[in-house]
Amino acid sequence: AAGRAFPFVFGGDGAGFACAPDRAAEAGAALAAVRCWAAQEFGMELRVAMVPVAEVRAAGLDVAVARYQPSPGVDYAMFSGGGLSWAETRMKAGAYALPKAPAGTIPDLTGLSCRWSNVKSRNGSILSVVIQPVGAASGPEFTRLSEKVISIARHLERAGHPVPTEGAITRWPPPGLTLEAHASHGAIPLARHKRKLLMVTLLNWFFLRWKIPVNGFDPAHYTVTVGRNADFRKFDDGLKMTLDCDAGTQKKLRAVLEQAAQDGTIRYGLCEQDEAMMTCIVPSILTDDHVHFIDGAAGGYTQAAAGIKVP
Incomplete structure (x- = not known):
């Protein structure tokens, strides 16, 4: 919102x-604009909602935020407390829906791009993993389970990071x-812009392929930083x-x-595919604060979540 950082x-x-509450109106307008744009451009109906944290806490939950910094240039938010999941469930039930933006509203999607090729698996397959605690908030059991899962993945090359060290x-x-x-x-017009x-x-x-520096842009550094910054x-x-x-x-x-699922600690879903994909937000190619969202290229998190069995 207007250049201010926020956890997402x-x-x-x-x-x-x-x-923050003083940015709620601006954030709500941005969400409504994205919903309008998605319907106009793709015929896709999005759900958008804003939930006051006070109401999350009134439901006995919370929205706790921590920062994870994978590289010097970026950090990502991690949410716990059960509030985000509760808000999503309430949104899907129709609560807290935002009013629609006027037809023709265009959101500011500056920096959004998808210019990297899909990343092929080097170890066997790209595995999308979604693990949810049973119950509204994650407790010590779920924390221990998460640490165990991460520990297993840590034995993979780059702890399982799909993007190689040299970048995508x-x-x-x-x-x-x-x-x-x-x-x-x-x-x-779309065709002209394309x-x-x-x-x-x-x-x-051309510049990325041949690693040719130009006007302060270092393609080799940028490519390596993409992998470091990816989530x-x-x-x-x-x-x-x-x-x-790998299979093992x-x-x-x-x-x-x-x-853990049989013990009643978690619900989980997996999706196996051959490639990963990246969606990027790049404010500037001259700074290291570009962010890259990794998902499986054939269903990914969506397919993994769809496979979760609710007890």
Whole structure:
């Protein structure tokens, strides 16, 4: 909101965030604008809602936020306390819905892009993992289970990080070109803007492919930083991971998760696929504060969550 940082988490098929009360109106307008844009551009109906933290606490839950810094340039929020999950459930029931924005409203999606190619698994498969505590808030048992799961994944190369140390690769035209065109064309006709993006991304590809510095931009540094900044692990009232996983590690994870589910500690879902994908927010290619959201390329978190069995 107006250049101010706020805690947020991207969950694959949705996102959650927290803002101060004096920014609520501005944040609500931004959410309503995104909903309007999604309907106009893709025919997709989004749910958007804002829930006062006071009402979360009145329900016996909370919205606790911690910061996780994977690299010097960025940090990500981790939510616990059960409040975010409760708010999502209430939203899906129709509560706290925001009013619709006027037709034609265009959100500010500056920096949103999908220019990297999908990342192929090096270890066997890309495993999307969604683990939720049984009960509204995560307690010591769930914390121990999460630590055990992360410990198992830590034995993988880069602890299961799908993006290699040297960074992701890009091809031209990028697979997300059409999506980026929809996100950034504004009042410009989509076809014309897409042609412009073809030229822009061709130049980007050239400098990234050959690692040619230009006007203060260091492609080699930028590419490596993409991997450092990516959020392949996250916590939003539950643990989510996108892992480049071998068969042996996947077997261990499944065994631990299945036992915990039988013990009544968790619910979980998994989705196995060949590739991971990245969606990016890049305020500037000259600074290291660009963020990259990793998900499985064939269903990912959405498919894993859909496989969760509710007792």
